[in-house]
Amino acid sequence: MSRDKNFTALLLTLALHAGVWLLASGYPFQHVSPPQVPKTAEKNVFLELIPPPRQPQPEPTSAPPTTPITASPPDTGLAAPIPSPSPSPDHPRASMAAPPPPSAEEWAFAAQYTNKNSKGYRYSWGQQVRSMMGTAVEGPDQGVVRFRIEIAPDGRLTQLQTLWTTSAKAEQLARQAIQNMPPLPPIPTGKPLIFDKTISFSPFANDGPPIYRDDCLPEPPVFRNPFAWDGTSPQVVAAPTPTTPMDPQALADCLRQLPKDSIEAESARDQRLMDQWGASKTEKSTP
Structure with missing residues (x-):
């Protein structure tokens, strides 16, 4: 216990001697601030924007024509018809001349071809x-018309019915042509010929010769939904109708x-397939 007191007294003695020595040596205890950097004088610069000199403008020679203001038509709730673009010298209207009529050889073949509901006769008639x-000619008069026709066994027209049309002008020209047709050969089957025929009056479509090589194949079965039900009768799943082979x-x-298919018939068939799948609408790049 006495040893600890002696050690504490020794530390106090050393601290007092150190303080007396620092005071005697003149050690500065005050806070000294760092020297300040002299400030530079600020200069204010003023900029003045001078507009460029005004250029003399030429005087107008004449006043521009004014468009008279007309009252808008009353709103009837119907869309206004889109006017067809007028032809320009750089883009003239497309046109397609009428095809030649069937030759005597083509009518002779049509008068004896009985397959597929007198297929050759129906094509030659169209x-x-x-x-x-x-x-x-390209424009509002172009279009397509579809008829239902009945021709007597001796070749006379007995019924003509318009199923639908996209152009009144095309229907008018087609009916006028049908009324002025020359006498036609008899029907090859000896029975009345009833068929539907589409006449295209357009510079972008042409009814090419048909293909005859597949006319002897059996007709594919007509698809009927086997699950169709009227809701009252017993449900019966209809079996598909088998294809009946042709008599030898x-x-x-x-x-x-x-007949032997011609090159024109093959080309027309290829064109119909391209139109069906949209391949003919692809624009070709020009060099």
């Missing part, structure tokens, strides 16, 4: 009508009538 309608004698007669 070609005869289109050849008498004249040149098709009928098949031989059919094959005997088949």
Whole structure:
């Protein structure tokens, strides 16, 4: 215990001697601030924007024509018709001349071809009508008309019905051509010929010759929904109708009538397939 007191007294003695020595040596205890950097004088710069000299403007020679203000038509709730663009010298209207009428050889073939509901006769009849309608010009008169036709066994027209049309002018020209058709050969089957025919009066479409090589193949079965139900009768899943093979004698007669397909028929078939799948609408790049 006495040893701890002696050690504390020794520390106090040393601290007092150190303080006396610092006071005697003149050690500064006050706070000394760092020297300040002299400030530079600020200069104010004023900028004046001078506009460029005004250029003399030429005097107008004449006053521009004014468009008279007309009252807008009353709103009837119907969309206004879009006017067709007028042809310009740089873009003249497209046109397609009428195809030639069927030749005597084509009518002779049509008068003896009985396959597919007298397929050759129906094509020659449509070609005869289109050849008498004249040149098709791009514009509001172009269009398509579809008829239902009935021709007597001796070749006389007995019924003509318009199913639909996209151009009144095309229907008018087609009906006028049908009324002025020359006498036609008899129907090859000896029975009335009833069929639907589309006549295209357009500079961008042409009814090419048909393909005959597949006319002797059996008709594909007509699809009917096997799950169709009227809601009251018992539900019965209808079985698909099997394809009936053609009689050997009928098949031989059919094959005997088949002509050799022409290059024009092949080209027309390829064009129809391209139009069906949209390949002909692809724009070709020009160099």
